[in-house]
Each structure stands twice: as C-alpha cells, then as structure tokens.
Amino acid sequence: MDNLLEVNNLHVSFDTYGGEVKAVRGVDFSVKKGETLAIVGESGSGKSVTTKALMGLIPSPPGRIKEGEILFEGKDLTKMKDKELSKIRGKDIAMIFQDPMTSLNPTMKVGNQIMEGLIKHQKKSRSDAKKRALELLELVGIANAEERLKQYPHQFSGGMRQRVVIAIALACNPKLLLADEPTTALDVTIQAQILEVMKDIQKEMESGIVFITHDLGVVANVADRVAVMYAGKIVEIGKVDDIFYNPKHPYTWGLLGSMPSLDSNDDELYAIPGSPPDLMHPPKGDAFAPRSDFAMKIDFEQEPPMFKVSDDHYAATWLLHENAPAVQPPKSVQTRMKGTTQESAGGDGV
Structure with a gap:
C-alpha cells in the first residue's frame, strides 16, 4: 500500500x-x-x-x-x-x-x-x-x-x-x-x-x-504502529506489539518501566534518572547514554544507526550490534513481555 x-x-x-x-x-x-x-x-x-x-x-x-x-x-x-x-x-x-x-x-x-x-x-x-x-x-x-x-x-x-x-x-x-x-x-x-x-x-x-x-x-x-522519540530523534519504531512486548531501546524500556502494572509487586514506580539533553548543544553519540544504565563506551562516542529487528521493527541502539554484550531489559519490562508470551501461546492471559 x-x-x-x-x-x-x-x-x-x-x-x-x-x-x-x-x-x-x-x-x-x-x-x-x-x-x-x-x-x-x-x-x-x-x-x-x-x-x-x-x-x-x-x-x-x-x-x-x-x-x-x-x-x-x-x-x-x-x-x-x-x-x-x-x-x-x-x-x-x-x-x-x-x-x-x-x-x-x-x-x-x-x-x-x-x-x-x-x-x-x-x-x-x-x-x-x-x-x-x-x-x-x-x-x-x-x-x-x-x-x-x-x-x-x-x-x-x-x-x-x-x-x-x-x-x-x-x-x-x-x-x-x-x-x-x-x-x-x-x-x-x-x-x-x-x-x-x-x-x-x-x-x-x-x-x-x-x-x-x-x-x-x-x-x-x-x-497500529509506534515511534518512540527522544531528543529530537526517533530511537525506535515498530508495530504496537513490537514496542510493548519486544522493546529494544533502553529509553523504551524506561518508558515502559515507568508505567503502572497489575503484574508488578513493586511499591514504587520506576522513574528514568536525569533530564533530557539541551538541544542547543546536542550530545555526541547516543543522546540517551548519560541517563542509561546500559550505556557502553561507544554510546558516548558514536551515534548508533537504526538496526533492523524485523521488517517492521527498528531501533537505534548499539546493544543490537553483533559485538554488543547480551543484556536483559529491566525486571518490570520482562514481566510485561512474559505476560504477553503466555497470552500468545494460548494461556489465560488475564
């Protein structure tokens, strides 16, 4: 189309x-x-x-x-x-x-x-x-x-x-x-x-x-689809299920982690640390790196390209590079992802 x-x-x-x-x-x-x-x-x-x-x-x-x-x-x-x-x-x-x-x-x-x-x-x-x-x-x-x-x-x-x-x-x-x-x-x-x-x-x-x-x-x-914006750029884009249940960018993890969830036992909501950058002087590399727990040295030196996750899903994070270490999303995001996996596998879901 x-x-x-x-x-x-x-x-x-x-x-x-x-x-x-x-x-x-x-x-x-x-x-x-x-x-x-x-x-x-x-x-x-x-x-x-x-x-x-x-x-x-x-x-x-x-x-x-x-x-x-x-x-x-x-x-x-x-x-x-x-x-x-x-x-x-x-x-x-x-x-x-x-x-x-x-x-x-x-x-x-x-x-x-x-x-x-x-x-x-x-x-x-x-x-x-x-x-x-x-x-x-x-x-x-x-x-x-x-x-x-x-x-x-x-x-x-x-x-x-x-x-x-x-x-x-x-x-x-x-x-x-x-x-x-x-x-x-x-x-x-x-x-x-x-x-x-x-x-x-x-x-x-x-x-x-x-x-x-x-x-x-x-x-x-x-x-139907979601584009996640940070510091004037789209850092992840995909179908709504991709973003909610298979997110790849640490900023998307942070946004999802700060949402209230009935599946979570945490007493406090997560908040992304720090503040967005000053766009009069945009930072070098990945703009989200100073606020990310998953930032690597390269994040402060080079801006990541859009890596292809699937035909409809792309994310701009060095964590998707073939040489990047394997990391897991925060627990609150994993809980959300597991909940959906059970639903799609035919579980009760609710």
Whole structure:
C-alpha cells in the first residue's frame, strides 16, 4: 500500500538569543491510509514540533525547517507557499490540538466554528453547512445538537469542548488527522469516550492518524504502529506489539518501566534518572547514554544507526550490534513481555 504521508530526514530548528535549538534532528516515518501511528516520548522530545511542521505551522521566525521533505500524497509540503498550504489545512490535513479552550474562539458560536471550514473548503451554502455541522456533533456524541450549535465554548464542559474540536477537524473529511495529545486534559472516563469516537470515525473515513502522546496506556488502545522519540530523534519504531512486548531501546524500556502494572509487586514506580539533553548543544553519540544504565563506551562516542529487528521493527541502539554484550531489559519490562508470551501461546492471559 502506498504511503499517505512520508517524512524524510526532517530537521526543525529555532533561533534564540542563546543560539540554535535543534528541536527535530533527522526524523523519518510514514503513515498509510487508515493507519494510526503514535509518536511517544517525554516533554521536549520533539513530538509536537514534528506535528506542527506537518501542518506548516512552525512560526518563522524563530522556527524553520532546515532540511528534509514532508510528502503528502507524493507532494512535498515543505516546498509549498503558505497560500498553497492553506488550501490543504483543514481540508486534506486536519489537526486536533491539545487544549480545546485555546483552540476554540470564545467569541464565536460553536456552530459557526464548525461551519467555517465547510463554507471555505467545500463551498457549501450556510444551510448545507449547518446540516453537516449537526451531523458532526451527533457523530462525536453531543446530544441536543440543534441547541448546542447556538452556544459558545464556555457553555461546554472540557470533554464536550474536545468533541467540538474533533468535529471541526473532521468537518471536511480529512485524509490525514493529526492529534496532539487530544485527551491529556480530560478525566479517564471522558478520555476513553474520545478515543472510541476517534477510532469509530477512522473506520468510517479511512483517515490516516498521527497521534502524539506521552501516555503509553493510550497508545495501546489506538495505535497500529509506534515511534518512540527522544531528543529530537526517533530511537525506535515498530508495530504496537513490537514496542510493548519486544522493546529494544533502553529509553523504551524506561518508558515502559515507568508505567503502572497489575503484574508488578513493586511499591514504587520506576522513574528514568536525569533530564533530557539541551538541544542547543546536542550530545555526541547516543543522546540517551548519560541517563542509561546500559550505556557502553561507544554510546558516548558514536551515534548508533537504526538496526533492523524485523521488517517492521527498528531501533537505534548499539546493544543490537553483533559485538554488543547480551543484556536483559529491566525486571518490570520482562514481566510485561512474559505476560504477553503466555497470552500468545494460548494461556489465560488475564
């Protein structure tokens, strides 16, 4: 299947008074039609900057795409002028932002905000746009849609506002949906409902989704593939089962080890020691080495290439080199891996 989106060697920098911040440093990934790719990592790893680059929303100055290409249906978005991009934004590529209160215009009725894209991109009349807006509110699970169209964002709860943001993003049936931590500010119950809405809508529209999150629990429920980002780079990428049950990079081990698990008897959650590096002065070698218990001398000297684990699974760690010593993941990660092995072998699993 051809890729809907293909990102090749993407570099994004920000020029500050202190110097150049290299926020994204050579990112490669692709998304197929109907597929969900989750990008995970700590705050500051480059997830949101990558997503905004896909939409052409990097503020210039101080930001700029230094290098690379973003191919959407074979066309390079980095070569397009803002006028060309504005025809794609909202129509073919739509974005669900993290905070619905800042995404919505507080002075406009919700109905007008949903109808805006329909009138601009699909040239619908106001009556047809209103009819579609009603359908979208019902699609995302908002009752009394007719009445709700006439209300302002402050009259909605946080979960309802996020549903409105999703309705706006879906208004023009986008081929690619970018979701930047769309459930972070919501409680667990509403979060589950929003994720269910997104999955149902994807099935209906066959949209590709890039889902940004730091919550690995969310990833397990929504993603087909997962890209793990650290210090502006993708350090591991694979199918969701590869990342959860056969992880290879020490950073992925750390993220999984810090997740609560019913299988663990530990009283305390694991926390990755140290802090992410300063991307104004990226470290030599593997950027995660100073925080890793498994770092070798070469990690501080040379950056590891992407080693192939399987046709769909790659990881940038020297531990996969043929001459590297054999090491075992932390106990908490091994427990998770063993649990899945039993399930796939036909055990009870639960």
